[in-house]
Amino acid sequence: MKELSSLNPYLAKYKYRILFGGIFIALSNWFGVFPAQIIRLAFDLVKDNLANYQLTKGFENQAILKSIIIQIALLFGALIILIAIIKGVFMFFMRQTIIVVSRLIEYDLKNVIYQKYQELSLSFYRINNTGDLMNRVSEDVSRVRMYIGPAIMYTLNLIVLFILVISTMISVNPMLTFYALLPLPLLFVAIYYVQNTINTKSEKIQAQLSILTTTVQETFSGIRIIKAFGREQQLADRFAADSEVYKTKSMELVKVQAIFFPTILGLIGISTLLTVYFGGKEVINGSITAGNIAEFIVYVNILTWPVASVGWVTSLVQRAAASQKRINEFLDLEPEITNPSTIPFEFTNSIEFKNVSFTYPETNITAIDQLSFTLTKGQTLAIVGKTGSGKSTISNLISRMIDVSSGSILIDNQDIKNINLNDWRNQIGIVPQEVFLFSDSIQNNITFGKDQFETADIHQAAQMAGVYDSIIAFPNGFETLLGERGITLSGGQKQRVSIARALIKKPGLLLFDDALSAVDTQTEENILSNLASTRKDATNILISHRISTLKNADMILYLANGKVAEMGSHEALLANKGPYYELYQMQLLADTQKQE
Template sequence: MHRKDIFMSHIKSHAWSYVMGFALLSISSVLQLFIPRLLGQFTDQLQLGALTYDQAVRLAVWMIVAGLGIALFRSVSRIYLFRLSRQLETRVRGELFTHWEKLSAQYFNNQRIGDLMSHAISDVGVIREVTMQGYFNVMEACFLIVVSVIAMVTTVNPWLTLITMLPLPLLSLLAYRFNKRIMQQSADMQAAISDLTSRVQEFTAGIRVVKAFIQEKAERMLFTKDNQHAVDMNRRFVRSNSLFGALSSGIVGFSFLVSVVLGGILVLKDVITLGEFVAFNTYLSLLMGPIENLGKVVNLLQRGKASELRLLEIFNTAPDIVDDVVAKPDIQDLTGEIEIRNLTFSYPEAKHPTLRNISLKVPKGSSLAIVGRVGSGKSTLVHLLVRLYNPPKNTVFVDGHDIHEIPLRTLRGQIGIVPQDQFLFSSTIRDNIGFDPNPYSDAQVVEAAKVAQVYDNIVEFPNQFETALGERGISLSGGQRQRVSIARAIIKKPSVLIFDDSLSAVDTITEDLILEGLKSVMNKRTTIIIGHRISSVQNADQIIVMDEGRIVERGTHQQLLAKNGMYADMHHKQMLDQEAERQDGQELGPMVSRLLQGGKAAYE
């Protein structure tokens, strides 16, 4: 559904609330008109020498009552209208986050984190300011200008009012001239903030690499450059904003000058009384604040329009991975039989296919291992199985159903995947293992940790499973993060288990323990293992070898060794590497002993 606006839809959905807020603000504005009239009466009576004590007290009391009424109704109207703006801010930010959840991984591949943060915080904040200060000031100014002008015409002098108000329409022309400039500069300022946020996020995420390569100075220079750019963009915006404010104040000041000069002449000619002159200038003083605020509102509205356009661009980005029109809601469970028929797949911006003519069948409850060089398409294949990307129709089947016929919630709920990047959230270990819509008991979390061979590491922490992890789980080692990710997948007890190179950060002994523990979990479950170590895949029911997006070999471990092809070559090289490591370890002991003996002799 194409979304056309944010502001107007909010106003329409809360129309009566805005009417109530406007009514309260109108009462406050009407009460303000009593002050000039009371001051005029006081001045006329004082000039005539007819002001009595009782009259002075009565006028003072009425002024106090009017002031209290103004304060009361203005405060209530502000609370009423400002609450609506906070509701809009909360709703838009919630809708934005919900919409992001619907978008595919490909969308986030093309976005910077700094831009996303700027949209969620800065742009939504501007939206709030527009509905908070902008609407309030516009309502107050429009009503107060109308009623004040009527009062000035009817109670003082229409010609004085007309001539005094003549310069004010120039404010509209001024606002029109500054319109596009302020809007563009606001967009540039938000973009500069996004760049700066992205720079900080990238630096903090890669702080260990920065320090390891002694790049602090280079990073500081890059940050200084982005920081200065943000300052320059803000200065441009402030200059335009200040110039607009100064010119607006100049126009308002000229109206005051006309009022004082022309009004003074009319008083000297007895066209108006001194009290009417005081009342007129008090009316004009009441107008000046709202009129000047209108100038500020014009700037705010332009910033709001720029932010609204950026947010609408996100809201109108349609998710490319949703339940297909052919999806069958009655499919609730999967047994795990997988078949791929002549699958060829290209990423949206890729020039060449990543996968070419892939065909294979994985019976339910069996295991498939995928090996191959880096970039051969192994991870892409499993990403298509969970529809992180959309495969062509009639190419990927689960339980005999085209994957497009299976609701996304069912498909992803029945597949447990251990991703390659081992991402963990900065919450507790327990929350990371139990990361699922379904609640899990402590016993289930402990069982999953034991199967993943991470339980012994967890209980060594002071808070054990309630240990809070740092950003991206940084307080754990690479191997521990992988094993927590494995526990997170197996606790679901899914129909299909996918391990995307999930044992690369553990040693061979831990790998054997994990594989042994996974036997009970993998029993009667379809399992797909992507790996580089032959030791982690050799027991699979079938193994495929991929190269440049194609399946170049397939079979069992023994069958592939007999073919003496790419798989056999990988196995041979890994065996040589293991033998070399073993020999290095055997030679290291005597070498260390000789070094220690030599050091002892030198010391003696």
């Protein structure tokens, strides 16, 4: 329960709305209870007049009495309708305040969680799956909302109602009150158990549903592979089996739900029976009137739903506490990498790796091992090496997506851990190995990293990335939508849009992680010569498998198992006749074979 106390600041934020909600609850309840007394009054009046009516049989004023009885009935009927309308109006306002508060808090919570998601480091995303992350924002938050809205509203409602109704009942007849309320605790316990069973069963159904959804999603995204390998039937069978489980579980839930209403109605019936039986005895004794019995039956009916809701609310609160616990656990997480400084930082000098090692904690793979090198501003560094040699890890270390395990990275002779991270990242234009484009227009994808830009900038960046001609060939040009609702770009086009996104920033440091792997050598040549002419004074890091990409770099680093195997200019490395030379010979041979 203490988990839910973390919601108190939010409740405090909306305290006036909640206060008004409470007042509306009290008012609507008062108008809900009041009619019972009118019914008693009407009942007794009609009964007395009916007795007189019988007595005046054959007399003139019998007709007058008849019209009086009818008038009483009509008047009281109208009164009850009027009161019901007033009650309805207050109920409307009660929902408008309390339920609205729950929605506002839901909105606040979602924003806080989303903010937190963006702060957390990559390691958090490596250990949590998307489904879980989505659940926290959707499922868990909506359960907490159910606590704030319905749970608070019904609890307040119940308290007010109990005070009003039971005090009135006791003032009429304590004995009858006791008998009328006797079945209610039973009702509470029964509902609580039924509701809990419903919850556990619903959760199982929910889990099964997410299995089904995942299967279907995977079918959609893997449809090409499924068709190409002719596995439609197997997947259909798997889906049918999963659906079967889902159906069985749903049927179990329906059975429990079917008990729900009969239980409530049965217990109300028992309560009414007890009231009539013991009430009847009291009437015979002369201690209460027949009207009182009618009044009591109304009370029992008024109390039934709120009491039933206690069982429901209890289970709502339990679930909300479990959800809030999950949310709290995650909000309490400290991001591993945070911005250490607000002092503006501008890259002016050099990037230096000093005995840097990095081990991935999840796999214990040492991707970078005692690596040292220095890159001066204005130079181009190329990194080449076999797959898995640690090239992308270097790129992640430089953009500080991960922190070194040992050694240090110095930017302008300051430890990367001490400089303003936002400023540093803003000065890097990164083209990641795995291209990611948003489901948005090409223009918005290119300008993603920039707040202010001119159309000319976009066109220039696209031209430098060698993708301008492809874009303007589309009917909608730069406005063309990508992704789910739009067109699919070819692998090479995607990669070049991703390059344009990095170039438009005119970054101090350009970082290509295998960014030319999906373009042909001619296009590669064009892009590289564009870079060479426009980024003469800027710093570049080019990671590649292809020597053609690297050969003009100021320095080439041949990486093997996270270590420097060789370092130097293209010519120096060729003269070395080491692994770089071998790679060069191999690629040269492959190229000549292609040409023949």
